[in-house]
Amino acid sequence: MSSLPPTENANEEIVGGTAKQMRFRNKNEMNWRVIRESIPYGAATTVAALGLSAVAQKRWPFYQRLTLPIKVSVILGSTIIGFFTASDIVAMKIDREFAQQFSVVRESEVETDASQGQINFTTAEGWKNAFVRFRYSAVAGLWATSMAVALGYNFRRTDITHAQKVINARMTAQLLALAGVMGVAGVSAMVDIKPMVKIDPYYERIVAGGSKPATS
Structure with missing residues (x-):
């Protein structure tokens, strides 16, 4: 006897496995959950x-x-950004929860190689690893710092307008960020960048058809 919840149309037939049928039958509930959890954000x-x-109205000429209308548009734009950013995050979380019902691998069983989480800044290899890990964050930080x-x-x-001040700051930040990107690209061409290694105990069983790894 099927444990799936009934559809709105009892005579409706769905082609696919159990996961596809459950997603189809629960799609409205999942969509409403995304909306409910995104509204607070x-x-x-x-x-x-x-x-x-309110603060800008008092202190910023x-x-x-x-x-x-422009002020209202700015406020509504903030609302839209907050809601849709949260909805993307919530939707991904719901998808992960749904997929876990049919997965033979749990997130707790897939671990990052612990040796790659340690950086030794006393060696050249340590500085290379730090560069590989934080190169994009460094470029973003360079842009934000230079902009500020x-x-x-x-x-x-006092000799230029507000618009010119913003344009000058943006051009300066863009120039430094572009230099940072070019520097990262140049160093990356000379550095052997290795991806993070994932330890998946079920890899051999799924890909090669091996048996489930023994647990200690």
Whole structure:
């Protein structure tokens, strides 16, 4: 006897295995769960945007000169960004939970090689590993830091407009970030980058048809 929940149409036939049938029958419930769990994040970003808007209205002349429709658009844009970012995260979490019902591998059984989590900065090999792991984060940090410093410097100037200050800061940050990307690309061409090794105890059983690995 099937344990699957009934469909809205009892005579409806679904082609596919158990997983496909369950997903089809539970799709509305899963979609509503995504919406329910994403609404608080959208509300939180709206409240934050309203608070920042109130502060900017009192302290930032540039924001004070903006028209009401533009300010409303900025706040609504924050709501949309918060809601849809959260919905993507929640949807991926629900997909993982659903897939785990039919998976022979559990997330706790797939581990990262512990030796790759340790970086020894006293050796050249350690610095190479640090570069490989943090190269993209370093470029992003370089852009953010240079943008903040350039904004701080340009907003102390009184001989240019606000728009010119933002443009100058953005161009400076872009130039330094581009230099960082070129540096990363150059070093990456000379460094042997090895991917992180995953230890999957079920790999041989699934791919090669071997038996389940013995547990200690």
